[in-house]
Amino acid sequence: MPSGVFLKRSGSSKILKIEEYKSETLKKDEIRVKLHYAGVNYADILARKGIYKWTPKKPYVLGFEGSGEILEIGEEADNRFKIGQNVIIGSQYGCYSTEIITKENQVFPIVPQYSMQENGGFLATWITAFIGLCVIGRQYVGKNKKILINSAAGGVGTSAVQIAKELGTEVVGAVGNDKKFGILEELGVDQVINYQKQPLAKYLPRDSIDFCLESVGGKVFSDSVKVLKPLGMLLTIGISSIDFSIWRPLSWLKTYRTLPRVNVLKMISENKIIGGFHIGRLMDSGYKVPWNELVDFVTKHNLRPKIGKIFQLKDAGIAHDFIESRESIGKILLKCIE
Numbered sequence: 001m002p003s004g005v006f007l008k009r010s011g012s013s014k015i016l017k018i019e020e021y022k023s024e025t026l027k028k029d030e031i032r033v034k035l036h037y038a039g040v041n042y043a044d045i046l047a048r049k050g051i052y053k054w055t056p057k058k059p060y061v062l063g064f065e066g067s068g069e070i071l072e073i074g075e076e077a078d079n080r081f082k083i084g085q086n087v088i089i090g091s092q093y094g095c096y097s098t099e100i101i102t103k104e105n106q107v108f109p110i111v112p113q114y115s116m117q118e119n120g121g122f123l124a125t126w127i128t129a130f131i132g133l134c135v136i137g138r139q140y141v142g143k144n145k146k147i148l149i150n151s152a153a154g155g156v157g158t159s160a161v162q163i164a165k166e167l168g169t170e171v172v173g174a175v176g177n178d179k180k181f182g183i184l185e186e187l188g189v190d191q192v193i194n195y196q197k198q199p200l201a202k203y204l205p206r207d208s209i210d211f212c213l214e215s216v217g218g219k220v221f222s223d224s225v226k227v228l229k230p231l232g233m234l235l236t237i238g239i240s241s242i243d244f245s246i247w248r249p250l251s252w253l254k255t256y257r258t259l260p261r262v263n264v265l266k267m268i269s270e271n272k273i274i275g276g277f278h279i280g281r282l283m284d285s286g287y288k289v290p291w292n293e294l295v296d297f298v299t300k301h302n303l304r305p306k307i308g309k310i311f312q313l314k315d316a317g318i319a320h321d322f323i324e325s326r327e328s329i330g331k332i333l334l335k336c337i338e
């Protein structure tokens with residue numbers, strides 16, 4: 001019997017418990033995969049807290065991505081895949097488990113040069129960083145460009161840093177903890193700053209940044225807007241500093257203050273471009289993710305996910321606490337196989 005970490009109601013990390021469940025019969029267009037590793041994304045934490053809306057109805061098994069081995073293929077599923085083949089899964093839910101049944105369009109071949117850990121933590125963070133920097137932000141990245149990456153030592157952050165550096169960009173990496181400076185220096189970041197020590201705007205002059213990949217919100221967001229050059233762009237992809245907990249009314253006001261806001265008329269007069277995107281909703285709208293381009297890029301430039309800690313599947317709640325502690329570095333994984 002498979003075991004999975006179900007989200008039955010919103011709550012603290014303590015509500016995440018592993019339990020066995022009955023395996024379903026495969027439909028004709030589905031693929032059954034034995035999961036090896038699952039990526040832990042910040043969005044899983046928001047989903048657990050009841051604030052993330054791109055989710056199915058509860059109860060469901062958490063987890064957007066993972067790596068594993070195909071156990072069974074429905075008779076009408078894509079014949080690109082074979083039983084026993086190692087694959088990557090990108091799904092709206094279901095990867096915090098020992099097994100997943102998924103549609104064929106959510107199954108991708110592994111990146112051959114990566115370990116199963118690296119494959120398990122590749123899809124969500126790298127595709128987000130790639131679309132951010134090489135699709136939406138492509139004119140702002142490269143030689144003679146200076147970009148700011150917030151939460152630069154995290155999952156998306158370490159991917160974005162590697163892509164930007166490979167393209168010859170000058171990178172400022174901003175983080176909330178000095179312990180994260182080491183990895184950023186190792187990745188070739190040109191300037192590292194800790195916005196927990198002093199406000200981001202104190203480290204960087206106004207009009208100094210061509211592009212910012214922003215995911216923190218609150219004062220980090222508003223300071224990042226301030227340091228943009230005229231015609232510079234800020235791309236917001238998340239609000240990690242959000243304190244919202246449905247069961248904790250005192251957090252609601254703090255959350256309201258954290259939400260990124262801009263005065264559009266001010267942006268006109270300052271010539272600044274503010275935007276955002278969400279990978280899941282983009283795919284729902286029919287957007288075809290640039291998967292082949294991404295794999296070609298990481299292969300050509302020999303880039304790989306920076307895997308941080310790996311937790312046992314049953315310890316998914318501890319993994320959430322670790323990311324929320326702001327101590328985590330790189331991509332956090334759950335080990336789904338024995």
Ligand SMILES: NC(=O)c1ccc[n+]([C@@H]2O[C@H](COP(=O)([O-])OP(=O)(O)OC[C@H]3O[C@@H](n4cnc5c(N)ncnc54)[C@H](OP(=O)(O)O)[C@@H]3O)[C@@H](O)[C@H]2O)c1
Binds near residue numbers: 277279326330
């Ligand atoms: N729009 C999209 O399609 C999309 C896709 C993937 C991810 N995202 C967003 O990108 C961001 C990074 O995601 P990830 O999964 O790679 O996570 P991550 O960066 O590995 O971890 C989240 C990071 O957020 C930072 N943070 C800032 N304030 C925080 C607070 N009050 N509590 C906890 N953490 C805080 C921490 O780094 P520092 O303290 O160093 O800042 C923490 O390490 C998240 O905001 C996520 O929602 C968006």
